[in-house]
Every structure is written in C-alpha cells, then in structure tokens.
Amino acid sequence: MYRKNVLSAVLALGLLTTMSAQAEVVFAQANFLLNKNQLSAVNYRGKGTNIPVGAKVEVLKRDDDEVRCKVVDSGAEFRFVTHRSLGKPIAVLFAGFFAKDDPAARIAALSPEDQKQVRAGELARGMSREAVLLALGPPPPHRTPSYQSNRWTYWSSKLSTFEVVFGEDGKVASFSNEPVAAPAPTPAPAEKFFHATANFHFEEGTVSWVNYLKGPILPFNTRVEVLDKGSSKVKFKVVDSGQEFVFENDSRSGADTWKLFQAAFAPEDQASKLEALTAEDRKKVSASEVEPGMSRAAVRMAWGPPPPHETPSFDSSTWTYWKTKLSKVHVKFGKDDKVASIE
Template sequence: MIGSVAKGMKTGLTVLAATLALGACKTLETTPAAPLQQGYTCCNLHHEGDWISDSNYAGLPMVPAGTPVKVLSYGRYRAHVDMNGKPFRLGQDYGREQESTEKWVSKLVVTEDPKLKLASYPKAVQEAIKAGQLMKGMTKEQVIMSVGYPLTNENPSLDAPIWRYWRSSFDEYQVEWDKQGRVKNIAAHPMSLPLIEYKK
C-alpha cells in the first residue's frame, strides 16, 4: 500500500515537472527578443579595432555618421553589428546601470540617414561634423552627430547645462550650453582644444 502511494506520488511529481518545463518553454517561445535594428549610424563613432565603446573617445579612428549599420545579435552589454560590410561590436562599458544595452543601441542606429540633415546645416557646421569637431553655436543635435552621445553615467540628463566628453581616458573636455540650447563654450586642456574645436 505504502509502495503504491509512493509510486503514485513519484508519477505525479514527474507529470508536474514536465508540465512546468513545458510551460517555461512556451513562455520562452512567446517572449520577444530584442529587435535587431538596421539603418544608419546616428553620429560619428570612434573605434579601437572592432570595438566601439559608449565612451566614444574622440582620439580614436572614426566611422562617420550615416554609415549603413545592421544589428546582428546582442550579447552581455554589447551588440554585434555590420557597418557597411565590416563587423564591429558596440560595447556598453560605462552606462550599464543607467540604460539597457538595447536602448543605448537604439540611439546609435537610426532609421533616417543623418547625412540628409547634415546637408541642411551651414557649411562650417558640416565641415566641423565631418571632422568630428565642435564649434560655438552648434545645436545639441549637431553636437551629437559630431561627437556622439555623452556617457549616460556622467551625464544623466541631456538638459544639463554642461556635457562631459573624453578624447581618452585621461583627457576630458566639456561642452557648455546657453539658454537657447546652443554651444556657449568648449572647455579642454590647451593641448587638446585645437583637436576638438573647429576653426573656420
């Protein structure tokens, strides 16, 4: 009698475990994966080899704004992408606590080619953006196109009066905004400023 009860309980537990596993599989099947965006790079992105960090150090080689890009897959704090036929990894090194990797990547991969907006800017602004540099009077949109988004862990709000950027891990520069949302001042080490600020 006891053996029959134990056998019945064992069978019941097996059925329950199988049912739970099947339910988990169905849940996994119906959970949508992160969308694999494709479009264009929002802005000039700097890379070290195939690695593009959210630090976007200005002293590194540059992939220009408007480069065709397709997200191939997501990993832990990174996305594997194809940029105009070349493989790159977008790496979220610093802003992990402030926004998800998918949200960060969605800012970098845009559906509208920024080169269309670039063509509408004044000639000097166009030249500055193509050089990955800044100039006084630029709008926030133009600054982002030229040097990318500031690090979210250091710049929690784009409404802040100052944005912090870096040319390298030890070479910070700052963009100060006026009340109209245009660049009022660019502060940097005297040796770095000529590399950051565009001169007509």
C-alpha cells in the same frame, strides 16, 4: 551693575537656548559609511567610518550640491554629497538617509534575527526588504528605481557593484559581490539595418558606450547591419565594407545595452538631419569637430551622445565627453543653446 550683568547673562542664555532649539537634528535611517569625511548619495558599501543606524545627526548647512552635518555623539563633521547620475534633488536623496523619526520603532518591529543583522550592518539570507533598508540604506535610484524590485544594486566602490536578490516571499534569497550571470542573448531584432547618428570612434573593432574621442571614426550616417544582440554587446557590420564591429556596454553606464545602441544607431537614414544644419555646422560635423557657435544637434552629430552617467539629459548646459579614460572634455552651452566654450 550686578543686576545688569545678570540680565545680560540671562538674555544670552535665552538666545543660546533658542538657537539650540532651532538646530535641525535628524536620525540616521541605516548604517552608513564615511569616506574622508564624506557620505555619498550613491551609498558606497565598501570601507569607511561607520555612522550607526539611529545615530543623531545635526544639520549644519544645506546647499544645492551638499549638506554639511555633524554626528551629535562624536562631534565628527561630514559632507553629504550627490551625483548627477542619480537624477534626484539632493534634498530628496538626503531624506532617504536621514529623517526626523528615530528608526528604533522600525527596528523593533523586525524579527530578532533581522534586528541582529541591522545592528551589525550585515546581510543574511531571509532578511526582509525593511531589514536590508535599515542595515545598508537605500540602493542608488538610477539602478534600483523601486524598492519593490526583486534586485537591489549597491556599489562597493566606483567600479564594483553587488546585488541583493529577493525571492517571491520578499526575503533575501541571495547576495554577492561577484558579477551576476548575464542572461542568454536575445535574438537579433526584426529591424537589422541602422544608420550612425554621429561620428563614432572605435578601437580594435570596438565602439564603446563611453564614445572615447580617439581612434578611427565610423562616419555619420554609416549604414550598418546588426548581426547579434547580447546583454552587454551588440555585434554589427558596415554594409558597404563588410567590416565587423562590437558595440560594448558595461555596468558603469547604468543603462540597457540595446537602448544605448539605438541612441547611437537609428533605423532611419540621417541625411535629412544633417541637411537641416547650417552650412558651417555641416562642415564641422563632417570633420568631427566641435567649436563655439555650434548647435546642440550639430554637437550631437559630430561627437555623438555624451555618456549618460555624467550627462543624463541633453538639456543640460554642460555635456561631458571622454578623450581617454583619464581625460574629460566639457562642452558648455549658452542661453541660445549654442556652444559657448569647450574645456
């Protein structure tokens, strides 16, 4: 009996050892901040509980939309979550935060001053790109698609950003939580007449890039004239009435103002696109209504393009619109590319 118990204990110990050996352990590649036991792939740099660079982290479970982890030293568990606006698989994003290689060698290769800033998780002028990456982690890829960019944009919170600006020597020239000065407005484009590609709501003469589904409407195919083009606004007027409007963008969109305007207003007359729809869909577009059974093209004309930070692709099975700043509408498409439900 004694031998049997000893054998069982040895086998159990071997099993535990094997399971432990199979545990996926990775290293934090920068200083990261947890907010309510959650680490966002947006890499918010405001307040939170710090995971220091080089910390050992055990991966507990990987899913399509999150990775559950545990800090080895403290035992604190957290969730690594993504955001659809980032446009990359969660596994790719996670690899930029945690990797099998200890970053100690990368830190040791830095200058003594850069090493100090990395350990403190702080920025300073003169830091190299590598030092910033180790101190703060990767900037969100939808605003900084390349580490070779001279400007890296980080988020302090969901509504606040700051930029790290690198000089020609590849070192930090400046950084600030204050908004970056807007470039001087560029001249209006040679093509100045455009047509509304959808029904667009406006409020007090402003058409928002979010396209809130409330307020008076500029009807589909309304012909407009561009008066001025700026970094965050495009001023235009309706040709028939002479009424002036402003198309307004802000930092939340993560997109160029002129590109957003061109998605809303096109040089080509849109009448033929409307005629290509079914009679029922044309009726709904004219009424600015969306109902089950409508095609994607009809929804696009009735309500306009969904804001890109929530619906980065028109091929998505769900398009998210805003009724107000606090109320969303989800248009879900079936396999036949027709509206299946509106929630």
